[in-house]
Amino acid sequence: LTTSPSQIEDYFVCPRRCFFARELGLYDVSSSPRQALGNVVHNALHDLLRDAAALPISEARATALVEQHWI
Secondary structure: OOOOHHHHHHHHHOHHHHHHHHHOOOOOHHHOHHHHHHHHHHHHHHHHHHOOOOOOOOHHHHHHHHHHHOO
């Protein structure tokens, strides 16, 4: 079982809507503003940690990665 905080929140808000969206794919879950922001943060953190051996982790690097992944 894999899940995310947003999936859990969707389930507790409305289990039926969660099922329709995530299991049946009846509407696009990823188009919400919160989901878009979450994707930016996850992608930036992924790149920050992936390159941690070669580049130091810093606030400036993290900010640059967020700007790079921002839509």
